[in-house]
Amino acid sequence: MKATVPISSAGLKTACSQCNLQELCLPFGLSENDIDRLDELVGTRRKIKRQQHLYRAGDLFEAIYAIRAGSFKTDVLLEDGREQVTGFQMTGEIIGLDGISTEFHTCNSIALEDSEVCVIPYAKLEELSRKVEGLQHQFHKVMSREIVRDHGVMMLLGSMRAEERLAAFLLNMSQRFTARGFSSAEFHLRMTREEIGSYLGLKLETVSRAFSRFQDEGLIAVQQKHIRILDGAGLKRLLQHQPAGG
Template sequence: MSQPLPYVPQSSINLGALKASCSSCSMHQLCLPLGLEDNEINRLDQIIGGRRRVAKDERLYKVDQPFRNLYAIRFGHFKTYQVNARGEEQITGFQMAGELLGMDAISSDHHHCDAVALEDSEVCEIPFERLEDLFGHVPTLLRHFHRIMSQEITREQNVMLLLGNMRADQRFAAFLVNLSTRYAARGYSSTSFALRMSREDIGNYLGLTIESVSRLLSRFKKQGCIKVDKREVTIIDPVQLKAIAAGTESCPGGSD
């Protein structure tokens, strides 16, 4: 993956620099694809509260914390999770650069989960009150925000389908295909990437044991779908991997 851009104080950012840096900054979701005018991009830039570094294993926010900001991930990876009545964590998602965190709290003004950095990361803080005010002046931005929220709803529905109706090998294949697609959308390799989350976290998210995740990695490797070197995964046969995810093929070796 490409190296993150160095920190630049906001007072020194001009429009040209903002546009040039958006390929590696999550703010490109909120501006460049929309074809905003320069003055609209400038207004968007002005409401950003600042950049915040989040160390590995540090919480960005926690459940029941009052909602004030959305967080655009500039670089790094996060996981979100809830704690059930038995005190057990249930991971609800993994987020990467170019995605927004905190939308769960918009309806209730309190966060419904914890967000924790999987590695040293950086986010842009977006005060939601100021963003809402900007929506009134830039309707195109509001429409794009609605699209982002719709995508989040679709993602949650897909997770429910993933956990409810798919075999273990389908779940794991779909997980890898999803990561591949998301990395490709950010200009990174779709076939070679590091798993920033632990096998235990992957199992928690997919409803599998850590032993099942390890067996699936071995089976997919033996089948010729992937290569694995510690946390580095290389997809050798993306067509077959997608077929397993779709349920039209299976990966031999048991049901897990």
């Protein structure tokens, strides 16, 4: 039952103007006119199978990517094998920005499920954003938003205790699913407990125990990767007034 017509993984033409992810992606806030010009820019799509790398630390940087379907994690590896997951990305989000700095990627990007990205050649993006003010501004916002997000993660890792971190994580996921038109109360996590733990600076057992405790307290219902939020306000309450940890 394989596809009888082999489809080149890099052969599909993309069109931002046709895409229903506009609101979440690089075109956000641009005029129709400007979005049409973006179409020139975004070259091809690329399919990435679950567990495969979109790029690796050390790869030459040539393009940034907009996630068209699926989801990814980015991570950094230390020589001794320790892994730090630096983020989870969903549809409409832009990845690869780390590569601009040195012309080489500094982290790995791995698909959490079969996924598809729009390839945005970076040289072309710079060129076009010199002509299209709205694009320039939106691109800067995307980068700045990444910086702000990173600061939030630092806050999480540097100042919050295990349960606060997980609560913040769940609320963040919920909000992002909502923005994509999915239920805010019920969703399917694509990553393992170990990956969540790495992101949150915790061991997988600690993550698992925190899930169990949340469930015992009636805040959520967990079944493997399937999460149902029963008491979002309760989760939010966890984020405040906690005695400072770690």
